[in-house]
Amino acid sequence: MKNRKPTYFKDLSLIFLILGLIVSCERDLSEDSVVATFPNTGEVFTDNPINLTDEFFISFDPAQGANTEGFGIDNNVAYAGTSSIRIDVPAPNDPNGSYIGGIFKDRSGGRNLTGYDALTFWAKGSLTATVGLVGFGTDFVDDKYAVGLENIQLSTDWRKYTIPIPNASRLLQEKGMFIFSAGTQSTNGLGYTLWIDELKFETLGTIAQPLPVILDGEDLVQQSFTGSSIRISGLTQTFNIASGENVTVQAAPSYFDFVSSDTSVAAVNELGIVSVVGSGTAFITATISSVLASGSLEVTSTGALPAAPIPTLPSSNVTSIFCDEYTNATSSNFEPGFGGSTTQAAVVTANNDSVLIYSNNNFTGIIFDNTVDASALSFMHVDVYAQQAGVQVEFQIRDIGANGVINTNIFTGQPEGDDADYRFTTGNLTVNGWNSFDIPLTGGILNQKNNLGAIILAGGPNFILDNIYFYTP
Template sequence: MVKMVARTARRRGGGPGAAVLAAFTIGTACGRDLTSLDPATFPPEAEIFYDDFGPGLHYSAFGGSKVDALDIERDEVYRGTAALRFTVPAPSDPSGGFAGGAFFSEVARDLSGFDALTFWARASTAATLDRVGIGNDNSGTSRFPAKFDNLSLSTRWTKYALPLPLPSVLTEERGLFLVADASEYEVGYDLYFDDVQFERLGTIINPRPVIPSRTVSGEVGGTLTVGGTQVIFDVNGTDVTVDAAPSYFTFTSSNPTVASVMPDGSISLVRPGTATITAMLGSTPAAGALTVNIDSPPSDVPPVPTVPAEDVISLFSDAYDDVHVDTWSAEWDQADVADVVLAGNPVKKYSNLAFAGIEFTSSLIDATSMTHLHVDLWTNDASDFRIKLVDFGADGAFGGGDDREHEITVGPGSTPSIAPRSWNTLDLPLDAFGGLGTRGHLAQLIISGASPTVYLDNIFFFRTETPDPPDPTDPPEPAPSPTDAAADVISLFSDAYTDVAVDTWSAEWDAADVEDVAIAGNVAKKYTNLVFAGIELTSQTLDASGMSHFRMDIWTPNETAGAAFKVKLVDFGANGIYDGGGDDSEHEVTLRAADGLATGEWVRLDLPLSDFTGLAAREHLAQLILSGDLNTVYVDNAYFRRPAAEAARARPTRSINRDPIGEKP
């Protein structure tokens, strides 16, 4: 069976769809009131369902639907003795995600004498019917489907009419009626249909066919499709829009030697050039036109890269050994990729490109020593090409809280610039990906742009012989890695350990700015404009009663002679809230140059918790407050610790250890 996606966007009353749905309605009834409807004449082969299935009619449930959703209803009927009932499942129902299927005839019917599909319908609760239509026999080969989405149903019997886009072509139609609906609530409900048939109403007039006006691009030998075709009808004085398959239309190409169009709306791309596709619905011209630009594929190959192999991490290039890439088109992207050979050189060809995900999540790339990303790009449309890099952070997982990403856009006016229909060599400085922060755990490269077809080659990270010197106001190297055993640590922030939850590293009430920065692939907290910074764990206070020290690495470019740096711990007490008294307690320790505070070096603070004498308890620690005379401070490896088991009996001493950069702790 052919699977149809039944869930569609909802259209609520009072919005733009209200008039459309009102026009779709012919009349309403309570019980069996027929006074608002003239008796209908039913030509042969009009019946789909009166009190039973029409002649030769069958029902086929859509794939993924609740297959037993359809039943014959004997109580809630509009007229006669029976109606159709669809049981729409709740979203959590394991038997299917929606109710729906197609009613089709064994023998094709001639529907050319009718102008509408009509039916009476109601719901057990006010609901929006996702889709109703004709022309789909659930075989996968239907030529003339037409549909109307988001039809409002009430609890009263109401008659509806779906205009047939072009009855004259429906001379051999097997797909007679389709319904599909997914619950918009947490529970399911029932839909009822009765007197489902084809009629010639005579009140459906002024058809206005439409094809979307847009410009598309492709390559010689490829195929495109005209989509989004619709017909707008005047039904009882109000416009109703029906989505109609391209097969209802007759298409014309302004230049068939460039692009020829088939009856089903598929366009064959013959040779380079431009063609305009227009359409007719019967004898009525359709509004809109499709402009098709056709190019030839690349006739040459990009230059062979010359960067020494020892300075390269290659994803795809004949010139180097490539690292492992999990996929060149992730499951979640919207693109097709193929390996093609141009003049003996393999390249990646992306077509139908909206965005493509290139993933190396199983083996993350550490590009901290690299300075640039190299990509050779060939595109038909150079107006916009985007490259995004994604770093999964130290936990190596997406969504772990430490993910970082940045996207840059190149075009004709950018540096570097790109041109259409030629190979463009892009050497992109990794510093340009400013939002990335770190590039020690790169996991994804995502491309997108204006052209639906692009070719890529020689994708690699590389470093220059003379990388830019580091900013002298920033640490040239990360803080030394701590060596305390994880079992003896409660970490607030460190790549070496699993951190507990911290609500904020800069509370609303503080006077400081904070950001995450990468130092040679290691993330640190950078405080600027520091007067006092509030680090809060108020939603889940911390029990440090089993710990003996608070440790933190700091680095500052500011002069420390005569300056002070202060560390305060605050315990909210057993009630776990700040109440300005009661069981709250706090203590602040002040550090100066005489204690080891220094400029331009990582300084390790290893503060015995016994020195925080004003702290009455430490079972409910909720705040860490940093303050002092230093305007800029880098912070890393902030955690509580206890001595290793063999040293647990040693008397703790107050110490502020200052380790030169590069020495082990």
């Protein structure tokens, strides 16, 4: 039986703000102040929500496909006690939404969770499905200490799940008690029911062998420019738990302590944003609770990057892929990870403009999340910047057919199976200046460009791209 209706949140974007400590005052009429303390209640839901209001569940945005009708309390099923949380995961064609997810929020002042080392809960499903995301620390305001555990496997009997806390000393005032997101990708579109019970923060004492990671554990070398900024990504923390299993969680940047070897070149804040402030080279590393994270970033700045040319075509004539002057027609994967590729790619902000920086390129691709119909368009525009003499870049514009899928050759790592392409090579680029190209949509894609799905990049090895769009004059 369901007896709680969800509210919902209209903006899914993560807003990273600096969360100040709340300070209390007036102690014996003196001007001394002490840091405010908050309840250290660990229980979130047992038979009822603990220290939460009746409207403790806030759904993801239904305008983005979230189903707000499948959440409630089941008084007939429980791991312990008399009730549990019941979540009905919808089928993709459900008129109320194709997936379900949201957060449990402490709407009061928050909780002090510094004494705990994990969030735990018991769960089971009506099917042996995979739940895409569980975690805590998301409150739809700051999300400063968000933690996510992806793709947990359900059983049809009750099992306990453990989400380690990367650095509990930071959780002085946490409002994000739980987050989940579930769809039917693992059940071939078949809806199912998920039950959760005994949701609580605990001190297990068995969370061990912390292994923090930044940049997915890679030691990256990145060229950059004064005035640019780079976001440190690929942040995780792995722990060994009592079962012997290694559990890896996605961890927000604020759990890490970032260090720059030369702050006159690059400084990094608690949100993992590297600000390049001068010329030279700086090494960025990080720790969690004094444990050095695997992965690093070497940033080399040669000074200010000249601004790329500003496009002047009317937006009605343009289908944009990567350009701040237009609304992009699709999101794209700039690091597809082709086998054998040595390329490092990064989106960097310079001169209040986003640019794509490629280092050590042999071949890579810009893979569109949705295909682009360029039937009525004649050219692809791109601006290319090189710092070294002898740099050439080959662009392969690919129509991938009705299925919208690019296959990868398992032997070469090269994408294949596209229906048609057109290849254009820049020739040697002018150094330390923007080179603009208007590439005709001709050759093999002249009569087949209604499902453009990728731009494959070869050559280099180091270059910068901006203003990538298809257009007609």
